[in-house]
Amino acid sequence: MSVERSVFPVVITGAGRRIGLALAHHILARDLPLLISYRTRNAEIDNLEALDACCLQADFSQEASIEAFAAEVTHRCRGLRALIHNASTWQAEAPDKPLITTLEEMLRIHVHAPYLLNHRLAPLLCEQGVAGGDIIHLTDYVAERGSEKHIAYAASKAALDNMTRSFARKFAPYVKVNAIAPGLILPNEPADAASNQRAVSKSLMGVTPGVQEIIGLVDYLMASQFVTGRTFPVDGGRNLRS
Numbered sequence: 001m002s003v004e005r006s007v008f009p010v011v012i013t014g015a016g017r018r019i020g021l022a023l024a025h026h027i028l029a030r031d032l033p034l035l036i037s038y039r040t041r042n043a044e045i046d047n048l049e050a051l052d053a054c055c056l057q058a059d060f061s062q063e064a065s066i067e068a069f070a071a072e073v074t075h076r077c078r079g080l081r082a083l084i085h086n087a088s089t090w091q092a093e094a095p096d097k098p099l100i101t102t103l104e105e106m107l108r109i110h111v112h113a114p115y116l117l118n119h120r121l122a123p124l125l126c127e128q129g130v131a132g133g134d135i136i137h138l139t140d141y142v143a144e145r146g147s148e149k150h151i152a153y154a155a156s157k158a159a160l161d162n163m164t165r166s167f168a169r170k171f172a173p174y175v176k177v178n179a180i181a182p183g184l185i186l187p188n189e190p191a192d193a194a195s196n197q198r199a200v201s202k203s204l205m206g207v208t209p210g211v212q213e214i215i216g217l218v219d220y221l222m223a224s225q226f227v228t229g230r231t232f233p234v235d236g237g238r239n240l241r242s
Contacts, residue, residue: 008079008128009033011121013060013113014087016045018186019138022211023084023218024048035076037069037087060087060113061105070120079127082134082222085114085160092149103152110156111163118167118177126174131225133175136218137164141183141235161231168229176228178221183235184208204237 015024015036021044027034028051037058038045045055054076058069073080089109091102118135125133142150143158161179168177187196187208200208213234221227233239 008081008124009035009054009077010082010084011035011037011073011080012084012086013037013058013117014039015048016040016042018189019182019211019214020084020086021048023086023215024053025051026215026218028053032081035073039087060109061089063108063112063116066108066113066116067120070117073121074124077124080121080124080133081128082136083117083121083125084134084136084138084218085117086138087113088138090150091153093151099152103155106152106156107159110153111159114160115163118163118171122171122175125171128174130173131176133171134222135167135171135175135177136221137161137177137179138214139164139179139181139231141181141233141238143181144233144239164231165229172228176221176224178228179231180214180217181231181233181235182214183233183238185211185214185234202238202241203235204240207236209234209236 010027010032012020012023014020016038024034024036035054036048037056039059041057049055056069056072059065087109091106093099093102114137125135137160139161140157142154143161147154164177164179171177183203184199185208188199200206217232217234
């Protein structure tokens with residue numbers, strides 16, 4: 001499937017599962033053209049293609065794949081409405097894996113990929129004039145708190161959060177750049193009732209709210225003509241727990 005060059009699609013990275021997948025279906029339900037990246041093909045990708053989404057395989061742990069994805073988007077699209085950085089992987093430091101490997105993978109996926117894609121695709125996002133384009137970074141509440149078990153992950157998400165403000169300054173007034181920092185939005189996979197309940201109990205609200213919390217915020221940010229350079233925590237007050 002090839003995106004028409006006369007329309008401005010939304011790009012979502014890592015849209016093959018969970019929050020990214022829900023956002024993809026929401027964008028399609030709004031009758032907006034959609035282009036996504038996925039790392040591993042699954043039945044959900046087949047379904048998105050059947051709904052007329054353009055689905056491109058990309059492994060953002062490899063710099064060449066990041067550049068190839070940017071080149072393919074540029075080839076297919078005359079402009080972009082929004083770029084939503086959802087691609088992510090959650091890795092803990094482990095004794096059977098070199099620490100530098102974990103750090104490099106976290107930085108490449110959460111920092112290198114958004115950094116390069118924002119630069120490469122900025123001309124397309126600027127095509128709609130003042131406040132006409134959006135970049136949204138999906139970070140994590142641990143970017144503020146840190147994590148003793150996921151140090152490289154938390155550090156990379158913190159870097160992505162910081163880039164939100166830098167890119168907001170760089171691309172204003174044409175592109176608004178914001179970040180969403182979720183806590184536990186959906187139950188962890190694979191399913192572990194005890195682990196999920198412990199995670200839920202760490203927030204003040206005591207629930208896993210579901211993807212609509214993220215979808216509603218994405219809609220708000222895309223509709224705004226004025227909000228840029230901000231990070232929006234969606235953690236149920238987890239930051240207030242000791």
